[in-house]
Amino acid sequence: MVNVLVCIKRVPDTSESVLLTDDAMAVDGRHVGYTVSPHELCAVELAVQAAADGGTAGVVSVGSGDAVEQLRDALAVGVQHAVLVEADDAAFGPADVAAALAEVVEAGTPDGTPYDLVLLGNDAADTGDFQVGIRLAYALGRPVVSGVSTIAVSDGVVQTTGAGPAGTEVFEVPLPAVVTVMEGGVAPRYPSVMGRVKAKKAEIDTRTPSVTPRGNGRVRLKLPPEQPSQVVVLGEGAAAAPALVDLFETMGVLTK
Amino acid sequence: MAVETDETGIALTSLETLTLARELAEPAGVPLHALLFATTEPPTEQMLGQLGEQGVATVYITAEPRLAAYAAAAWASAAVQVAQAVSARVVVASGTPRGGELLAHISARLDVAMAANVTAIEGLAPFTVTRQVMGGSVLEEMRLADSPAVFTVAGHACEATPAAAVSTPVVTPYRPTVEDADLVARVVRTEAGEQDHSAALSAARVVVAAGRGANGPDGFKSLLELTDLLGGALGVSRVVTSLGWRPHHEQVGQTGVRVAPDLYVACGISGAIQHWAGMSSSKTIVAVNTDPDAPMVTRAHYAVIGDLHEIVPAVNDEIRRRGH
Ligand SMILES: Cc1cc2nc3c(=O)[nH]c(=O)nc-3n(C[C@H](O)[C@H](O)[C@H](O)COP(=O)(O)OP(=O)(O)OC[C@H]3O[C@@H](n4cnc5c(N)ncnc54)[C@H](O)[C@@H]3O)c2cc1C
Ligand SMILES: Nc1ncnc2c1ncn2[C@@H]1O[C@H](COP(=O)(O)O)[C@@H](O)[C@H]1O
Numbered sequence: 001m002v003n004v005l006v007c008i009k010r011v012p013d014t015s016e017s018v019l020l021t022d023d024a025m026a027v028d029g030r031h032v033g034y035t036v037s038p039h040e041l042c043a044v045e046l047a048v049q050a051a052a053d054g055g056t057a058g059v060v061s062v063g064s065g066d067a068v069e070q071l072r073d074a075l076a077v078g079v080q081h082a083v084l085v086e087a088d089d090a091a092f093g094p095a096d097v098a099a100a101l102a103e104v105v106e107a108g109t110p111d112g113t114p115y116d117l118v119l120l121g122n123d124a125a126d127t128g129d130f131q132v133g134i135r136l137a138y139a140l141g142r143p144v145v146s147g148v149s150t151i152a153v154s155d156g157v158v159q160t161t162g163a164g165p166a167g168t169e170v171f172e173v174p175l176p177a178v179v180t181v182m183e184g185g186v187a188p189r190y191p192s193v194m195g196r197v198k199a200k201k202a203e204i205d206t207r208t209p210s211v212t213p214r215g216n217g218r219v220r221l222k223l224p225p226e227q228p229s230q231v232v233v234l235g236e237g238a239a240a241a242p243a244l245v246d247l248f249e250t251m252g253v254l255t256k
Numbered sequence: 257m258a259v260e261t262d263e264t265g266i267a268l269t270s271l272e273t274l275t276l277a278r279e280l281a282e283p284a285g286v287p288l289h290a291l292l293f294a295t296t297e298p299p300t301e302q303m304l305g306q307l308g309e310q311g312v313a314t315v316y317i318t319a320e321p322r323l324a325a326y327a328a329a330a331w332a333s334a335a336v337q338v339a340q341a342v343s344a345r346v347v348v349a350s351g352t353p354r355g356g357e358l359l360a361h362i363s364a365r366l367d368v369a370m371a372a373n374v375t376a377i378e379g380l381a382p383f384t385v386t387r388q389v390m391g392g393s394v395l396e397e398m399r400l401a402d403s404p405a406v407f408t409v410a411g412h413a414c415e416a417t418p419a420a421a422v423s424t425p426v427v428t429p430y431r432p433t434v435e436d437a438d439l440v441a442r443v444v445r446t447e448a449g450e451q452d453h454s455a456a457l458s459a460a461r462v463v464v465a466a467g468r469g470a471n472g473p474d475g476f477k478s479l480l481e482l483t484d485l486l487g488g489a490l491g492v493s494r495v496v497t498s499l500g501w502r503p504h505h506e507q508v509g510q511t512g513v514r515v516a517p518d519l520y521v522a523c524g525i526s527g528a529i530q531h532w533a534g535m536s537s538s539k540t541i542v543a544v545n546t547d548p549d550a551p552m553v554t555r556a557h558y559a560v561i562g563d564l565h566e567i568v569p570a571v572n573d574e575i576r577r578r579g580h
Contacts (some may be wrong), residue, residue, distance in 0.1 A: 015528035016551055018393050027394065038494070038511045093369065123356075123372070125510070125530075127396075128389050130351075130372040130408070131360035134328075138364040143441040146328065146357045163454065163505075165262070165354065167446040169326065174440065183511045184497075184504035217369055219384060219397040229554045231543075237562035238570035244542070244560055245574045251540065253462050253486050253519050254580040 002055040002116040002153050002175065003109050006047040007101055007136075008040045008074060010067040011126040024220040025090065027126065036070050039121030041188040042149075043181040047119050048078040048189075050153050056080050056109050062100045063089050068204055075199035076191035081110050083205045093216030094127075098135035100209035105140055110205070116175040117158060122147045122182045127216070133180035144178040145171045149185025161185070258335055258349040258358055259290045259307070261299075266306040269350035271416035273409040274310035277348050278419055280377055287313035289342050290425070291335055293323060304425055311419030314342075319429040326354075327442035332361030334432035341430075344404050351408035359408050368402035373410035388413070391510035391533030412516050412537045453489075454505040454513045462488030463517045465508060465535070466496065469524015469545065469564050473501040478568040479523060485575045491515060491535070493525050509534035523564040527552025544568070 012018075012027050013035040019028040044059065051057035059074040060083040061067040071082040085100050092100070101118075108114045118140075120133040137144030148160035153175070160171045160179055191199070234243040248254050257277045260267040266274075274290070281288045290312045292299055299307075299315060307315055318334050335358065339347050347362060349355035351373045363370035371387050375395065378384040383400045388410050400407065457463065464483040470476055476490070483490045491508040492501070508515055510530040520538035525531060527543070527550055535541070543556035544564050553559045560567055 014390070014393070015526075015530065018390060018529065020394070027390065095367075095369070122353075126390055128372055128391070129370075130356040131363065131370055134357070134360040135364045143329070143437075145441050146360075147353050161447075163353075164326065164443070164446060165260075165455075167448045169443045170445045170447065171441055172444050177441070184507075187498075187500070214369075217371070217399040217401065219399055221389070222386075222395045222397065224393070224395055227555065231554060231556050232558050233548070234558055234560050236560070238566045240560040240562070241567065241570035241574040244558075244567075244571050245578065247542070247558060248486065248519075248575070249578075251519060253488075254575060 001053060002050055003058070003113055004047040004050050004055065004117045004119060005058045005060060005105060005115040006040070006043045006074070006079070006119040007132070008036045008044065008059060008061050008070055009121075009124045009126070010034050010061060010063055010070045011036060011124065018223065020221050020223065024222065025218065026221070034066070034069065035125075036073075037121045037123070037125035038183040039123065039181055042183050042186050043119040043121055044074050044077060044079060045186045045188040046151050046181060049186070050117065050151060051080075058083065058109060058115070060085065060101060060104050062087050062092065062097050062209070071204055072199040072202070073191070075202050076195040077189050078195065081205065082202065083207060085207050085209050087209055087211075091213045091215060093214055094129040094131045095135055096211050096213040096215070098132050098139055099211045101132070101136050102139040103209060103211075104207070105136070114176065117153065118178045120178070120180045122180045133178055137178040140176075140178065142176050142178050143173050144180070145173055146180045147182045148179055149182055151179060257288065257290050258355065259292050260350065260352060260354060261292070261303065265300065265302045267350070267352075268416065269352055269355075269411045271306065271310060272412065272414055273348055273350040274307070274312065275416050276377070276409050276414050277346070278311045280346060282311070286345065289314045289316060289338070289344070291316045291318070291338050293318050293331055299427065304427070307425045308423045309418040311421065311423050312425045313423060315425045315427050316430045317427065319431055320434060322434045322439065325443045327439050328357045328361050329438035329441060330434050332358055332365055333435065333438050334430070335362055336365050337432045338430055339404060347404045347406045349408050351410045356408050359406055363406045366404070366406070368404065368406055369400055371398050371400055371407040373413075374407045375410050375413035391530050392536065393529040393533065411514060457489040457491055457506065457508075458513050458515055460489035460515065461517050462486045462519045463491045463508070463515050463535070463538070464488055464521045464523070465491035465493070465525060466523045466564070467493035467525030468495040470496065470501065471565070475565065476502065478565070478572055481572050482521070482568055485572060485580065486519070488517070488519070493531050522552050522556070523568060525552050526550045527555060
């Protein structure tokens with residue numbers, strides 16, 4: 001039986017083109033939806049599975065009040081309680097987020113028992129800092145395993161598997177511990193109708209962090225130069241096959 | 257600079273990172289030190305040659321058997337000890353999973369900021385970098401005010417070029433102090449498995465990729481045939497793995513594998529920025545798509561408009577007809 005806390009971040013879901021705000025300090029989110037990274041969706045799934053035998057699974061996000069939407073999505077798939085740490089995204093850097101998360105971990109579950117396991121994504125989909133989980137582990141003085149795809153908890157030990165340069169790497173780490181997750185080991189479940197109803201009514205525990213932010217060093221955002229379309233259309237349908245095979249021949253990719 | 261090795265010697269991404277690090281060190285008149293975690297075997301002549309071509313002055317090798325199994329905290333502790341011994345002003349690694357993990361540990365231990373996936377150095381005072389965010393679809397100019405400046409270099413963001421003057425690196429074994437607490441999270445065993453395929457995918461010269469347009473798990477027969485005829489590897493979009501049509505290790509993109517083949521044939525893939533993030537370094541991109549306005553089509557070098565289930569079999573037939 002374990003208490004798990006999973007950390008998620010609300011990020012813009014831009015699939016086609018990205019627009020920046022006028023001051024170039026943020027992605028313009030007015031015309032896009034919001035989501036969380038697939039890594040974090042897998043972390044939520046792993047948390048729910050790990051807590052299924054009578055443990056608890058909580059979720060936390062540091063950011064604007066809008067992140068309640070993402071917290072409710074996690075509640076809808078089986079997470080039991082949610083914490084929103086209200087903070088100004090723009091002023092916070094990865095060390096600040098880790099410090100704010102550490103306060104939540106140290107406070108423990110709603111009934112005051114400690115969190116045994118903290119799950120995060122390996123990297124956030126927007127800032128991609130690749131470090132919040134590791135900084136959190138140092139702030140808490142706990143061991144950390146990064147980039148894992150599966151976890152199994154038994155007898156106070158978390159066993160993880162993840163891809164390494166020479167094969168699947170297995171770690172066995174005593175709890176309490178921090179683990180960062182990469183997509184691929186589990187399929188995140190879809191919310192049931194009941195789950196959605198429950199999530200909608202759930203209370204969100206909103207807190208203010210006592211972190212003096214150091215910031216994130218952002219000077220400005222810029223878009224990579226857009227290449228003008230130079231596509232050569234070889235043709236339509238099956239009739240274009242010879243033209244495509246000509247291209248393969250010219251490129252020398254047909255070996256025989 | 258923490259260096260990674262693979263079957264080619266020094267990994268290509270590490271050579272790229274060394275080039276960027278040298279371009280920083282040379283004008284400043286400071287030496288470039290490389291750190292190799294080579295506990296079982298010393299670096300080969302070939303590796304030393306590659307490091308010399310990059311102008312490396314000293315190669316530190318961690319001669320400590322307790323670092324044989326990968327333990328990020330202990331490796332980072334060793335790297336910090338070397339960095340402090342040489343008073344490093346900049347600590348870098350490539351933006352691989354290992355490189356990013358190691359540097360995140362180092363920056364947490366030193367309590368300094370870290371920038372992930374840097375593509376260029378903008379200025380030294382203040383130390384300012386450009387880095388990839390949002391999977392590479394947006395660039396961020398970021399200030400690194402702390403010392404040492406810690407950052408990873410995005411893969412294939414800059415080219416590995418040899419130094420004007422080749423050096424003869426001095427090999428220095430280094431025995432760091434290792435704390436038991438830093439060995440708690442370490443690899444207890446490695447199993448042969450799935451990632452072997454993703455390594456093959458990321459190194460493939462030709463990638464045939466398919467998305468929702470494949471229409472289902474049975475829609476891959478002709479695509480796999482084409483992959484075979486081109487001697488390439490199959491890649492897929494996230495829609496394909498989410499729907500369980502193909503395994504996750506075949507996924508290309510921001511949360512999947514990054515590829516940089518000579519030829520990328522994208523069939524029935526719309527070209528969402530998160531997919532583009534994983535294959536934009538491909539030399540030649542061919543799109544096969546029913547929609548002439550799909551981003552993959554407009555950003556490709558070549559396109560064939562139409563149903564992949566008609567086009568791909570016709571291409572396979574044509575390749576065989578020509579006797580390839
Ligand atoms: C944080 C984050 C991370 C992500 N990471 C990844 C990632 O790593 N990799 C990834 O791929 N995605 C990723 N995604 C998802 C991404 O945004 C897109 O949803 C996904 O890439 C779309 O897949 P698709 O192109 O196969 O499907 P669609 O967008 O549905 O496109 C299907 C395309 O196929 C064409 N088509 C349909 N039928 C046919 C046919 N018979 N013949 C030819 N063409 C046809 C259509 O015209 C269309 O262009 C991520 C998303 C987020 C938010
Ligand atoms: N503002 C946040 N709130 C909650 N969790 C976060 C936040 N930012 C980052 N994380 C977690 O830390 C992981 C790594 O983020 P990063 O280091 O920013 O790439 C993410 O995948 C999240 O799980």
